[in-house]
Amino acid sequence: MPLEVYFNVVIGGVLTGLVYGLMALGLSVIFGVVRVVNFAHGEMMTIAMFIAVLAFSALHLDPLIMLIPIAAVMFVFGYALQVALINPFIRRPEHTQFLLLVALAIIIANTLLIIFGPDARSVQTAYALDSFQLGPIIIDAAKVYAGAAAILFTVALFAFFRLTLVGKAIRACADNYTGALVVGLDVQRLYALTFGLGAACVGAAGAMLVLVVDVTPMLGPSYTLLAFVIVITGGLGSMPGALVGGVLIGVTEALAGLLFTPSAKSMFAFAILVLVLLFRPQGLLGRRLS
Amino acid sequence: MTALLSLDAVSKRFRGLIAVDRVGFTVPEGAIFAVIGPNGAGKTTLFNMIAGAVAPDHGAIVFAGRPIHGLAADAICRRGIARTFQLTRPFPALSVEDNVTIGALLRRPEVGAARERAQELLHRLDLFDKRRRIASTLTLPDRKRLEVARALATEPRLLLLDEVMAGLRPTETDRMVVILRALNRESGLTILLIEHVMHAVMALAARVLVLDHGTMIAEGTPETIVHDPAVVQSYLGAEAV
Amino acid sequence: MTRISMQANRRRMLAGAAATAATLAAPAILRAAGGALRVGVLLPRSGFEAGIGQDCQRGADLAPAILKSLGLPDITLMNADTESNVDTARARAEKLIGDGAQLLVGAFDSGQTTAIAQVAEQKGIPFVINIAAAPAITEQGYKFVFRNFPTAPMILGDAFANQKNIFAAIGAAPKSVVFMHVNDTFGTAMAKGIGAVMPKFNMPYTIAEEIAYDPAARDLSVEVAKAKAADADALLVVSRLNDAMLLTRELVKQRWTPQAILSMGPGWYDDQYLKTLGSLADGPISFVPWYDPHKKLTQVLEAALAKADSNVNLNTNHIFTFEALLVAADAYRRAGSTDPKALAAAIRTTNITDNVSIGPGIAFNAKGQNDKVKDGAIQNRGGKLLTLAPKDAANAKPEWPMRSYLSRG
């Protein structure tokens, strides 16, 4: 196979991986702080994708412009969800949280089915089918924009957690729950903020993904699973880890598709997950848990 | 008396901090031996190494003539060392009786026999009337007693007690002292305890080891220890004497 | 679009209400004595097959009125959603029969269809399969199960025959193809069949590379890069809707226009495909079970569909769901009774020539399979679907090779 094919495929894998990484980042932020595994993560992204599709079809608003508004809407959704539903479950056993979020996922997916019908929806921007050509190498334009937006969004979030007072307070909560209570932090509000931020990440990722993927109401579970794989590979709770994990999984799937039968490519992503769990359980960039 | 447990130059480091530094001592069979020292002196780390919760970096721990350092906690328990936890860890959702039965099942695979043994021990530790209570609903003193009962149920030759008197009222402390002393006398059970309540240490222990900042600063009979100037200065202070 | 699907749903709700009213009004004893035939329609209208299931339902919803206008007896639909799940499909089939369904129709998916077939067989209730291509279903020796849809080997055979017709008509043919197929039930059945069927047709092309991809694929850029690198003349595909759209977009982005895209499954002719991709949808040729545009009933069905859903082109899903109900009503007329045994006997002797799909008509062999049903070749041109083959059903000449994607608006 010609060498440029490898380049094309790897570059594509990196770019898609960045967007996947941003989606997974939401899961990572929520787990890292609130210690709840969001099994409705993919469904939350589907909501964001449908909002982007609606905004485009009704108002011709480009998903990249809608990125911030959609993230804001999802922030409110996540915040409200945490306050209204999830908060009492934070100290409950994992299987109870699992049931709660699975129920939520069922409700979201089927509500979307009732509202939007089962058909795949997409956004046809002017640049949706553009690609950049550099000699023999062809790069998907929409993926470049989405990948760049994913990096920007992550950097902004990273800065928020490192530089702002609220961000530092949230990190304090994550490190030491009791300690945070003792020094008088409003942990419940910080948790809600965190869940909101996680939802905002997945919202932004959804807005970008509609550029390259069609959305259906039943899209959720496969993305939830993908987010798990990425986040555990990169390190649950680590923000750069999510992006690195996303890129690693993106490139792995791309290369596996090229070298083996593509229908089995996600097997390789799971193989990486298993290896990471066994030999570096804290993830590639995660901190070792005591 | 032969040595049941002996430690030789045992050390443990956590992230550059030396928690236990070349500690060595011998506990004779049938003795009651106390380890005292201020908070952070390395007592619990020392216990955790003997019980197998953490492995020592250096040194040897020999129990009943065989080295046990580096063995897993459950293997060490099966060799005959049982422990309690400083912050009690009963099986919270299970009844008091089931908690102790689980310990007894180690040596008595038959559930009925294990339950009988558990009931005997609950009698001994004044918990029989509370045997149907769920462990998480017990008061702290009861939880401490439950830990002792569960540890005893594994029929140890050596019992490690990590501050079982802390938080007990004086009358309860006295009662515990009586129970432990009786156990020691009747079955020859060797006891190694970490304790802050000096009154209990004085009443129970034949020998006392004092740790400070991970190192041994004294070892001897309780009487000599309380008059040791180094001990008085670093730990006991005026009010304890 | 939202508005339209809501309307469709409301209409369905009304239909359901009417059905329930009918159920309540008709005492069980009177069932056999005439009145409407009660047909249970089982389709995956939620879950991962929701799109296709709901599309099939369109064909079912149109049927009662059209059949009545043909002078066939009344049928009442009892709709049930299998939720794309085998367990649920079986329970729904039992429920429908318990609620008085006298005949079952469904269920698009081979697994769900098998589960329903067993219930139907046990109860002796006739079951007319609308769509499901797994050959095994009619190899079980069932007495009450009928399929008016080709099996995977039949689809392949017709596809190769029609391809050769087209190659002969244009005087050109690809020398090599890349065979891309989705790795699901239908895709694998087709991929397996191709090895056995293709040699019999002495095709002008060789398969340069076979690429199987995941039905849930999020991204097909690698697959297309691999296909492009194989440097073949044309693309031979078996896909579904979502992946057909993904594949097309990747072809555009990776700037590869094959001489032809020859599809042997759904996706490339779907309404959603045409609407979403606009001018980029033009060109692919699908070799699929299809309607004969010259048949009278086709025109009736097309008109009815246009009235109900002006945005939707008539397709395989509608046709075969409709025809399943046609078989039911026809059998009911001839049997003159709703007795399941009489109905099944009547279905066995079905001989409908005035139908919608291509071929001489509907009749079932001893296994309950309609082995007369023929596939067509259709090409997307300007948002419409034109029939290229077989000759007697054709209404257009092929456009060959495909116009380059880059030259389209």
Place this chain on the structure above:
Amino acid sequence: MIARLTTGVVRRSTVLLALLLGALVAAPWFVNDYLLTVLILILYFAYAGQAWNIMMGFAGQLSLGHAIYVGLGGYVAATLFVRFGVAPWLGLLAAIPIAAAAGAFIGFLAFRFGVAGVYFAILTIAFAEFARIGFDHWDLVNASSGLFLPVREYAHNDLWRLRGDPTMFYYVILAATVVAFALCRLLLRSRVGYFWLAIREDEQAARAAGIDTFRYKMYAVMISAAVTAFAGVFYAFFYNNLFPEQVFGISRSIGIILGPIIGGVGTLFGPILGAFVLTGLAETLNSVMTAFGLDLPGATQVFYGICLLLVVVALPDGVWPPLARRLGVAEDGK
């Protein structure tokens, strides 16, 4: 006094269980075919839920990929039957060790490398997905085009080859559910059961009490996997077709898990009650929708999700523990 009270409790629960069992044994004479199918579904989920409960409810190891054992059990027995004519009960003798070996493999990796909690749960999903994709590509089992069992011989019930009418399958799964219940009770009252509970409650304390937690966790995974394997065999022979997507998929794992969680994780009767509640709920919702003529795909599932949500918010420990207290048959502390 106390002794009299306890025997009273035991007798009351025995009476209630006997009544339930009697009702279930008699059910085929009183219910129509549809309800019989629903009962089969309920018992199937009750059986599989009990199997999962051994691992999670007793030993505290959260498996979210239990479909792998359903799939292995089903595929092994079905492949042996289709290719070599081996009767399912003999096939079960192959399916059980294979499922248990798969469980042992996953357990060994996880427990040796200290993978626990959420991480363990995700690892189990990963292996189930692994199996799904693997079977999707394995020609011996017809890959993704599905494995179909011949269903010709319907004329008479053949228990040995599991060919027959729903009533036969009903009694088979009823018997299996009863056996699983007895097995769970036996395990829970034995040494291994106590050790599992200790591990579930506090693994470190369990080790301090001398329990070889690695070994007992391995037992839990292997027994749970072995018991689950029969659910797969039953599935294969009842539905007569197997698709990797349907049997190994995450939705099957979730389907198995929901019942015990709703019923009460770690209780003996919870998984059975949970299966009744969930399947009953789904079918009732469906009937209500039909009765109101509301034919809106997805609506049933939305209401189902809302009901799940309400139950888990109102009764986070499941339906059975409070109900058992109300009936005076609480399972003492376990």
